[in-house]
Amino acid sequence: MARTEALKELYNISSDNSQSKEAFREDLMNIARTTISSKLLTYEKEHFAKLVVDAVLKLNGSRNLSQIQIIKKLGGSLKDSYLDDGFILEKQFQLDVLIGRKNHAFFWPTLPWTMIKSKYSEQR
Helix, strand or coil: CCCHHHHHHHHHCCCCCCCCCHHHHHHHHHHHHHHHCCCHHHHHHHHHHHHHHHHHHHHCCCCCCCCCCCCCCCCCHHHHCCCCCCCCCCCCHHHHCCCCCCCCCCCCCCCCCCHHCCCHHHHC
């Protein structure tokens, strides 16, 4: 009985800001700020709250959190953390070898470069 009354009261005092992008974003920011309570993030709470909210909003309503990947890097500071679209490939390409060639295609592997073998590399 008390649980039911409490739920009714919570429903009565709640508000739905999902129709207003600004109000919805501010609700998410408040939730993120409240959730981030780590001593390590005390001074960067606002920065990380913004990163989290931006990542969640990029899901466009999807609940598939596997679309958000966290890549840990050594060095730098917490403030250096950022949100990026797409994927990060830590390889340098030498594109000047393609000058003068026509109808070339690019191959963007999802595996590390060292894992890829071709018929040319096997002949060496």
